[in-house]
Amino acid sequence: xxxxxxxxxxxxxxxxxxxxxxxxxSNIFRAVLRRTASLMAYEVxxxxxxxxxxxxxxxxKTIGHKVVHPIILVPILRAGLGLVGGFVEVLPxxxxxxxxxxxxxxxxxxxxxxxxxxxxxxxxxxFVLDPMLATGGSATAAVTFLKQKGAKKIRFVSLVxxxxxxxxxxxxxxxxxxYTCAVDRRLDSRGYILPGLGDAGDRIFGTAE
Numbered sequence: 001x002x003x004x005x006x007x008x009x010x011x012x013x014x015x016x017x018x019x020x021x022x023x024x025x026s027n028i029f030r031a032v033l034r035r036t037a038s039l040m041a042y043e044v045x046x047x048x049x050x051x052x053x054x055x056x057x058x059x060x061k062t063i064g065h066k067v068v069h070p071i072i073l074v075p076i077l078r079a080g081l082g083l084v085g086g087f088v089e090v091l092p093x094x095x096x097x098x099x100x101x102x103x104x105x106x107x108x109x110x111x112x113x114x115x116x117x118x119x120x121x122x123x124x125x126x127f128v129l130d131p132m133l134a135t136g137g138s139a140t141a142a143v144t145f146l147k148q149k150g151a152k153k154i155r156f157v158s159l160v161x162x163x164x165x166x167x168x169x170x171x172x173x174x175x176x177x178x179y180t181c182a183v184d185r186r187l188d189s190r191g192y193i194l195p196g197l198g199d200a201g202d203r204i205f206g207t208a209e
Contacts, residue, residue, distance in 0.1 A: 037086025136168030
């Protein structure tokens with residue numbers, strides 16, 4: 001798929017192994033997830049447009065560069081919050097919106113319960129963040145909602161993705177680039193990614209049973 005970008009980097013492979021491992025405790029999971037997000041941010045922003053600006057070093061005037069478009073991060077609650085810190089380290093000027101969606105365990109359809117975004121979405125590059133792209137329902141709903149609010153330049157960022165989710169998001173929003181570190185095998189009968197990494201929200205916040 002033309003809109004799918006797999007970020008293939010040795011350090012990301014190393015960290016993704018730690019994130020997948022069920023023996024990794026929540027505190028280590030959170031720290032590695034934050035580090036992984038920072039590494040991904042470099043690739044996701046690789047083609048951003050910059051303009052030349054004049055600055056003065058301690059020795060003389062020279063030419064520097066500034067990113068043209070403002071950036072807005074939109075984590076899908078709650079697991080997407082685990083990626084925000086790493087992105088903000090690389091993009092300290094980014095503003096952050098939030099969208100709350102949960103998956104109905106019976107229908108596997110997304111249900112929205114919260115949304116708050118910065119103004120002027122149409123002028124910004126928007127990165128929708130969620131560690132997992134599973135069925136694609138929540139991702140598709142989030143992107144649709146953002147477009148209805150005026151967003152035009154949207155990218156979706158996940159650690160792992162299932163083929164089913166990639167197909168659904170691509171079919172509904174072919175203009176949205178999908179960035180991920182790994183395309184996993186498939187979904188199970190409950191809509192969980194195999195091999196996946198479990199419930200990212202529970203592992204981030206230590207709420208697993």
